[in-house]
Amino acid sequence: MAQYDLAVVGAGIVGLAHALAAARRGLRVVVIDRDAQANGASIRNFGLVVVSGQEPGISRSRAERSRAIWLDLAAEAGLDVLHRGKLVVARRPEALSVLQAFAATPDGDDCALLSPADVTARLPALHGAEIAGGLYSPHELRVESCEVLPKLTAFLAEQMGVEFRFGVAVTAIEPGRVVTSAGPVHAVKVAVCPGDDLTSLFPERIGQYGVRRCKLQMLRLADPGFQLGAALVSDLSLLRYEGYALLPEAAALRRRLESEQADELANGVHLIVTQSADGSLVIGDSHHYGTTPDPFGSEEVDRLILREFARLFPAAQRTVTARWTGTYSSARHAAFRDAPHEDIRLVMVTSGTGASTGFALGEETVAELFG
Incomplete structure (x- = not known):
């Protein structure tokens, strides 16, 4: 009978992270997932490592440490980092005030x-947009999630x-034993990383944290x-992003956005733009919350996202080649670790x-x- 040091339930990025940490200690690890491959939030996102x-x-x-591990894996496992850094473009003076305040904090060191001229010098495609200034962060990394997850799985x-x-459902967790649809798995320790599955395992403990699901919408645009x-x-x-939103200067920006972009705020729309190796752009996203959000994408929400993109890139073509929705777990805290047993x-x-x-x-x- 096989005996593992650690059984990990869930093969999304958080589950793989636990498997990596344990394997690097020389522990014997098994990862169990009900799907044939990662298919949830871990591959339906921007692939953006935000610091x-x-x-x-x-x-x-945690973001700083995770970034360092991503860079190690890029070398060890051949994971492609498609671009680095993050350009924050302030369209309004109130937004620029937030960036100035952030730059004055230790995290902004x-x-x-950037001046408006600096912003457009970094990205000439922004010419014609109304820009008050900006901020460049060197820390961010961008990977292609749907390609990186399989590569990381193979490396592990x-x-x-x-x-x-894969293709094995976990029905119960007991000390030293994971009960699955394919028979028991014996492990000294167990890490359950369920993504946005709120009911299959330990629902009463998850409920204590007020977790619900967040639905997002994203689009891919043809190479601009x-x-x-x-x-x-x-x-x-x-x-x-709390690193900006918790600053006192964010209050004035919020008031202005509430008067000028109430529809975007009501649908949780903000703009992230990343680029894939083929030149196409991934843009989004939106945020709608519920215990079980509906699975349907909204044309109006896509329109809001595309309209925000057009404000920054007024001359860019906007040919949509793909649309999708995703869901992830959401609660007041960014993450939690709970101990149902020692x-x-x-x-x-x-988050x-x-x-x-x-x-x-x-x-x-x-x-x-x-x-």
């Missing part, structure tokens, strides 16, 4: 404030000795004929930052379980 803008404290620290299996059991060089965000995004941990990222903070969370959990 600047994370809430100061543990979230920022390595970032550069082939180079790190991690065993994967220019190179970004870095991820891009703008005014609306400053209200969604040998079991329930780990959830509840859409799995790619940004998951590797650090994995290390923390493995250290907690194994000392």
Whole structure:
């Protein structure tokens, strides 16, 4: 009978992060997932590892550590980093005030404030947009999630000795044993990383954290004929990242956006733009919350996202080649780790930052379980 040191339930980025941390300690690891491959939030996102803008404290620290691990894996596992850095474009003076305040904090030390001319010099495609200034962060990384997850899984299996059991449902967790649809799996410790599955395992414990689901909408645009060089965000995004939104200067920006872009705020729309290796752009997104959000994309929400894109890129073509929705777990805190038993941990990222903070969370959990 096989005996594992750690069983990980869930093969999304948070589950893989736990498997990596354990395998690097020389532990025997098995990962169990009900799907044939990762199919949830881990591959339906921007592939953007965000550091600047994370809430100061543990979230920022986790993002910094996770970024370092991503860079290690880029070399070890052949993961492609498509571009680095983040350009924050302020369209309004109020947004620029937020960026100036952020740059004056310790977390903004390595970032550069930009004049309107500096912004368009970095990205000439912004010519014609109304720009008050900007900020450049050197920390962000961009990967193609739907390509990186399979590569990382293969690396863990082939180079790190991690065993994967896909297409297997976990029905119960007991100390030392994981009950599955394919029979029991015996493991000394268990890490449950359920993504946005709120009911299959430990629903009563998940419920204590007030977790619900967030539905997002995203689009892919055909190659616009220019190179970004870095991820891009703008005014609306400053209200969604606590590292900016918690600054006192954000209050004035919020008031102006409430009067000028109430529809965007009501639908949780902000603008992130990243670029894929083929030149196409991934843009989004929106945020709607519920225990079970409906699965349908809204044409009106897509219109709001595309309209915000057009404000920054007035001359760019906007040919949509793909649309999709995704869901992730959401709660007041960015993430939590719960202990149903001394040998079991329930780990959830509840802020859409799995790619940004998951590797650090994995290390923390493995250290907690194994000392």
